[in-house]
Amino acid sequence: MLAKLFVKCQQCGTTHFYSFFKHAYFVCSRCGHHFRLDAPTWLKQLCDRGSFQELDGNLKSLDPLGFPKYESKLAQATQQTGANEAVMTGVGEIDGYPAAMAVMEPNFIMASMGSVVGEKITRLVEYAALNKLPVLMVISSGGARMQEGILSLMQMAKTAAAIRRLHESRMPLITVLTDPTTGGVTASFAMLGDISIAEAGALIGFAGPRVIQQTIGQKLPEGFQRAEFLLEHGMLDIVVPRKNLKKTIVTILKIHRSRPYTRRPQYFN
Amino acid sequence: MKFKILVANRGEIAIRVIRAAHELGLEAVAVYSEADRDALFVRYADQAVCIGPAPLAESYLFYQNILAAAKSTGADAIHPGYGFLSENASFAEACRVLNIVFIGPQPMAIRKMGDKAMAKKLMREAGVPVVPGSEGVLGSCQEAKALAAEIGYPVIIKASAGGGGRGMRIVSEKKELENSYNAAVNEAQKAFGDSSVYLEKFIQDPKHIEIQVLGDKHGRVVHLFERDCSVQRRHQKLLEEAPSPVLDEPTRETMSAIAVRAAQSVHYDSVGTIEFIYDIRDKAFYFIEMNTRIQVEHPVTEMITQTDLIKHQILVATGEPLSLSQEQIHKTGHAIECRINAEDPESNFLPQSGTLSQFIVPGGPGVRVDSGVYPGYAIPPYYDSMIAKLIVWGDNRKDAVARMKRALREFVVEGVKTTIPFHQKMLQHKDFLSGNYTTSFIAKMLAAKGDH
Numbered sequence: 001m002l003a004k005l006f007v008k009c010q011q012c013g014t015t016h017f018y019s020f021f022k023h024a025y026f027v028c029s030r031c032g033h034h035f036r037l038d039a040p041t042w043l044k045q046l047c048d049r050g051s052f053q054e055l056d057g058n059l060k061s062l063d064p065l066g067f068p069k070y071e072s073k074l075a076q077a078t079q080q081t082g083a084n085e086a087v088m089t090g091v092g093e094i095d096g097y098p099a100a101m102a103v104m105e106p107n108f109i110m111a112s113m114g115s116v117v118g119e120k121i122t123r124l125v126e127y128a129a130l131n132k133l134p135v136l137m138v139i140s141s142g143g144a145r146m147q148e149g150i151l152s153l154m155q156m157a158k159t160a161a162a163i164r165r166l167h168e169s170r171m172p173l174i175t176v177l178t179d180p181t182t183g184g185v186t187a188s189f190a191m192l193g194d195i196s197i198a199e200a201g202a203l204i205g206f207a208g209p210r211v212i213q214q215t216i217g218q219k220l221p222e223g224f225q226r227a228e229f230l231l232e233h234g235m236l237d238i239v240v241p242r243k244n245l246k247k248t249i250v251t252i253l254k255i256h257r258s259r260p261y262t263r264r265p266q267y268f269n
Numbered sequence: 270m271k272f273k274i275l276v277a278n279r280g281e282i283a284i285r286v287i288r289a290a291h292e293l294g295l296e297a298v299a300v301y302s303e304a305d306r307d308a309l310f311v312r313y314a315d316q317a318v319c320i321g322p323a324p325l326a327e328s329y330l331f332y333q334n335i336l337a338a339a340k341s342t343g344a345d346a347i348h349p350g351y352g353f354l355s356e357n358a359s360f361a362e363a364c365r366v367l368n369i370v371f372i373g374p375q376p377m378a379i380r381k382m383g384d385k386a387m388a389k390k391l392m393r394e395a396g397v398p399v400v401p402g403s404e405g406v407l408g409s410c411q412e413a414k415a416l417a418a419e420i421g422y423p424v425i426i427k428a429s430a431g432g433g434g435r436g437m438r439i440v441s442e443k444k445e446l447e448n449s450y451n452a453a454v455n456e457a458q459k460a461f462g463d464s465s466v467y468l469e470k471f472i473q474d475p476k477h478i479e480i481q482v483l484g485d486k487h488g489r490v491v492h493l494f495e496r497d498c499s500v501q502r503r504h505q506k507l508l509e510e511a512p513s514p515v516l517d518e519p520t521r522e523t524m525s526a527i528a529v530r531a532a533q534s535v536h537y538d539s540v541g542t543i544e545f546i547y548d549i550r551d552k553a554f555y556f557i558e559m560n561t562r563i564q565v566e567h568p569v570t571e572m573i574t575q576t577d578l579i580k581h582q583i584l585v586a587t588g589e590p591l592s593l594s595q596e597q598i599h600k601t602g603h604a605i606e607c608r609i610n611a612e613d614p615e616s617n618f619l620p621q622s623g624t625l626s627q628f629i630v631p632g633g634p635g636v637r638v639d640s641g642v643y644p645g646y647a648i649p650p651y652y653d654s655m656i657a658k659l660i661v662w663g664d665n666r667k668d669a670v671a672r673m674k675r676a677l678r679e680f681v682v683e684g685v686k687t688t689i690p691f692h693q694k695m696l697q698h699k700d701f702l703s704g705n706y707t708t709s710f711i712a713k714m715l716a717a718k719g720d721h
Binding site for chain 1: 359
């Protein structure tokens, strides 16, 4: 109970009363640090109440390579987060505008991408292409999931191919890159958005800054791989503070579909 | 009953609360920023704690330090004053969790009334009149026509995504509606990328009239009549009076009863104000919002009803039943309040900071000054520019106006420019004297002066 009453900012150390913090979109009012959010919280912040319907919620990872301790790690992650996998996909409405949505769960093995994450993203994107829905992805990830080896890496090509089919169906992909978006996810679907939004201060990159510094033997510039740096260098379309994020997304959805559906579309057969 | 109140505010309202606490035999703790070290309210308090540097976000709004000050001084209650954290439901919740009495309404009432759309919806459900119009976006011009015919012209069409006057059209008669509707839709589409519009009755030149309510934790709510706050410049009130010179007795009764009902519908248990706009022509009034706190202009109500609102606010917050019944509340005479701001009316009300070389307040019968400054005090540039509230009481409006003129003449402030000369001019104005002035009075008065 007490843990939920107060929250301490990891960046500046300010203590926040939880209720204030929640109403400030989980952003530190002192230093502007954007806290990492779990998938249910994201959905609560973005979707109209009760509008989200999950797809493929029952998909679970197996242990195809017999990787040591992978099974217990999965069980532990499920226990901690209450989720079956590191992404939640489904269909929801944002201010009345319907969208297919994928939200990564950073507390599930660092939202790493294994076969199930790749499969769920692919299915969602294909579903959106078929049903003519825009896609919104809220991304955070540590990269490909090493416990599934080459099968994880294959998801990069698979998701990219699905997004190509979404493009052919002329529906937009909006990506929101949050802290951290790295590795194989950055190298696949995270960078394929028609509109790439990033949260203020988010770390976005393929290899981490430490690895790069050691490899090239040079000191990295200040703010390297941070959202604002990437925006300045043309890798992103916009960096948005969290309190304006929903508004920005709604504007984009509005532009791509001039008014909300008057009739609820048939999501499921 | 013996307890300690921490006052989470500054200036005159902090002093007002400290005075009430002392009169109730309670101790008061002040919190202050580094810029307010020399302020009067810090001296008046029994204890004072510095809570941070001058900027608001680092002191008076930095609730963490305020709560820490409350805990370290052993305060049992926090009075938030007005502004700052007074209408922050999370702050009220935080106090509750820390076992500190928040001297204000329960958090849920703050939250409900703080959300304008929700407040309107709740009020409509409680049978409180709100400005009539479409409850959502208009579907077509036909719909607009039907609705306008129902509520009556003039109407105003506004863009849902709107602001700044764009996508807004006032329609005074039926034959203009179609053109205006199309123009508003086009303009909204161009300006905001969203063509949705809604329609409302247009109330030209309304008066701003508010009803003071007071509730306790036992379900009782009473009203203390109205205040007329139509003297506004850019939505900032400059002068308030009670009772309103234009309300007749039946309207006053209906309005007050509705305000009580509005407060009851959210289980209101503190001092609060229900704000209405009032159309002089057809004597209709519409709810605009509720302020869930004590207001700057509360003294005019205190003067005509002989009550101490802050004392009642403190007592009901501790759970005591209200000691006043509606039958015991009467109004006598007329009260006017002038806000004396350190602003230069000659240069667009530019806020002034500097040292007060002279500060002599008026006195005599029927005069009250609530202020937080003294001669030699340096006005810090970080905060609100109000330095004093001058309140007078008279047997009737004419007497009150005469007394206000006399008091303004006695008031000496040197070192900074103030709004005193502006008030003096305003009190001569025939529109003010007639009592029929509306919220556009100041704008018109300033425009007319510009014509010379």
